[in-house]
Structures are given as C-alpha cells and as structure tokens.
Amino acid sequence: MNGFVLPSLRKVMFWLFIIMVASLLIGILIAVVDNHPCGQGFLPGGEERKGSWADVSVPSGPARQVKIDLDISSGDISLSGDETPGMVNGRVICSHEKNPPHLTSTVVDGVGKIGIERPSGIVYDILPGKEDWNLTLNRTLPAELRVSINKGDILLNTSDTCLNSVYLESGAGDIVLNESRWSGRRQSVHIESGVGDITALFPEQSRVSVTLDKGIGNNNLFGFDEYKSGYTHHASVRDAPKIDLTISQGIGNVTLRTVP
Secondary structure (H helix, E strand, C coil), rough: CCCCCCHHHHHHHHCCCCCCCHHHHHHHHHHHHHCCCCCCCCEEEECCCCCCEEEECCCCCCCCEEEEEEEEEEEEEEEEECCCCEEEEEEECCCCCCCCCEEEEECCCEEEEEEEECCEEEEEEEECCCCEEEEEECCCCCEEEEEEEECCCCEEEECCCCEEEEEEEEECCCCEEEECCCCCCCEEEEEEEECCCCCEEEEEECCEEEEEEEEECCCCCCCCCCECEEEEEECCCCCEEEEEEEEEEEEEEEEEECCC
C-alpha cells in the first residue's frame, strides 16, 4: 500500500536554502530599483505629486552630431531646442518605479548617441513604466531623433534645432509636429501612428512633400495641394527649406497647416 512519504531532512534543508537565496535576490533587486526612481544615467532628483523626477543632462564633449533614440513605455513627451550647453537637457517624471528607464550616452568618432534602455523579462513586461519627458536639444548640433511610445502624446517643436531626420512612432496618442519656425535646409520626417490625431505645422516659405497612408479619419488641409498619394506645398522663394514627411496612420485625423 502506497502512502505519503516525508521528504528527507536533506531535501527539506536544500529547498529552504533555495527559497532563502531567491528571497534575498528579489529583495536586492527591489532595493536597487527603488534607489534609482528614474533608472540609471540621471542626475539626483526627488518626489512630487505625479511621481519621482530626475534631471537629464548629457554633455556634448567632442560630439559634432548626435543621434537620439527614446523608447517610452507610456506617458507624454515634449521636445524643443535652445542654447543648452550639452547634447540634451531636461527632466523626466516617473510614476512607475519598478520599471525605470535607463539613460545611456556615448560619443564615438564625433557622433554622440543617447538612448533609453529598459530592464527586460517577464516581471518588467507586466509592470509597464510611465514617464513624462520634457527635453531640450542643442540648437547647434546636427541631430537625428527617433521617438517610440506605446501610449501617450508627443509634442515636437523643431524651432532652434538642427534636426535633419525625425522618426516618431506612437501606438495610441496624439502627435503634434511644429515645424513653423524651423530654419534648416532639408529634413526627413517619418510618422507612424496606430490611433490618434496628427497635427503638422510648417513655415509658409518652405517646400513640403507629404506622403500619406491612412485608414479611418479626416484630412484637414490648409495651404496644401493634393498630389498623387499625398500633398505638397510650394514656396515663393528659391532657397526655402525642404521637408519630406511620410505618414502611416491607422485611425485618426490628420491636419496639415502652413504658418506665416
């Protein structure tokens, strides 16, 4: 007759030891995350009503150009340009401390690279982070910008920036691209949006070409003419800036407007 057999003392001690080690590792992990409310690579911050905040300051060093790659879980992001002394300055507010972003930066052969890295694994996948970013870019450094956000709004004001390439990706949320005071020579912009409205403002004295691939929603045009699979705007001056915009959108309205 088979019955219940008690495990040996050695097996009991072994599994107790495994449980103790696992608990210790989890405790260390939580302590490390809690000590870095907005992850690694940020200046010391503090607490406010919306969450923990930290300042962002990336010195330019020997960089002659910069590539910025921001991968945001959820939240809002606002970017603009000014006379900031480094490549990027600003502030981030994190309301989910268990999945903090990690800011990384390097300069190799005169090219500065700024990116967001996140912890990976099943625990972090079920604990999405939420951040509010307010960043300023150096107005003199030629820059490439890539922003990817799962859920949240993007506001990009290209005035006082040297952005020559922009890629904006949003799963759900509104995107506002304000190019009305951009004074560069040529720029390429690509926007991918799942659900949300897209608004793009351009200088009246600029040459704009828009390629649009969308699903459901209205197109609101001010100063644009329909051309093939998109829209164009022509300037009356010869040396006007050239902007190429490609939009891929699922659901939402698109507004294109020129500003004097």
